Amino acid sequence: MSIQHVLLGVLEARPMSGYELTQLFSASTRWVWSAPQSQIYPALKTMEAAGLITGEQLQTGGRVRTVYSITEPGLAELRQWIGTAHPSPPSRDALDVQALYFDLVEPAVAKRVLTEFIAEQQAAAEHATAHSARLLAKDTELLRERLSHRPAAEHDRMARLKAHVFAGQAAVAEARIAWAREGLRLLDEA
Amino acid sequence: MSIQHVLLGVLEARPMSGYELTQLFSASTRWVWSAPQSQIYPALKTMEAAGLITGEQLQTGGRVRTVYSITEPGLAELRQWIGTAHPSPPSRDALDVQALYFDLVEPAVAKRVLTEFIAEQQAAAEHATAHSARLLAKDTELLRERLSHRPAAEHDRMARLKAHVFAGQAAVAEARIAWAREGLRLLDEA
Known part of the structure; x- marks a missing residue:
């Protein structure tokens, strides 16, 4: 996995400058x-040198910017990567490590950590659910740009597949929240 | 988050050599x-220089090894870290990015990716569930070592808290599996 595939995926929507990508x-x-x-x-720079994207100097608002487009080899590389099963990275969850040693701190201290985590995950779940709904309604700029160069018959399926990614993020956040709530209960037990 | 806190947590069970830690x-x-x-x-080395652990040269089986113990300042640092809410790291899930672009590949190709992911997560869920059960039964070497220097009245609670961490990992894996199964269904839709 690399940032390159993420950038290729975004540039599949439309050509963008480095500035636009950093803003995004x-x-x-x-x-x-x-x-x-x-x-x-x-x-x-690396992707341009590899021929995966191509840069074009464009004058926009008095400034010259390099706008990058995905090339045919870039699209082929993106498709190859999308279609390959990549093992999940090793687990690196700080809260899991903290929770493993919750017996070393006062219950009230551990509960504050879990309570803050629940608030964070609730915000994440809400954000993911809202974004999923927007994608399903084809109501994001990036998705509209993608759909504009794809057959209308594919639009609903594309929106459903993309919305599903964020529904999955919400589901994981909900599972973590349920876990943290059970943790709050366990911390109160003698 | 850093490897240092993970190592402090492990060394709280008992003194260990670098070799034992890498094996673990x-x-x-x-x-x-x-x-x-x-x-x-x-x-x-960094932790020893900071006074969080202390090394002692011990002869074991004809070899001299440095065995590290956690110090009082090390335990204080561990407790401080455990009791602090740390924001979750930014999302970096390769499969989420892949799934976002599943419309760019053949359904059969995307389904193979999800099917392999389901198998991986099933193995992870089974592993986590089994480990959770072992901890609950106080049936791991590391936990027995920890319990040996803690009051018996705390043992059940410690085992429950630690088992809960792995039950949570299993729950997240199950949520991901359910998401992937729904993805398989969506990929078949026109």
């Missing part, structure tokens, strides 16, 4: 992928 | 945290 990633802190600006520009 | 982390590829050997030794 910074605006969506809880999108499927987050990437700092420091990763995006070098990745674009 | 490599044996449990699906433990709450995975760490390569290349991270463990430098972390131990």
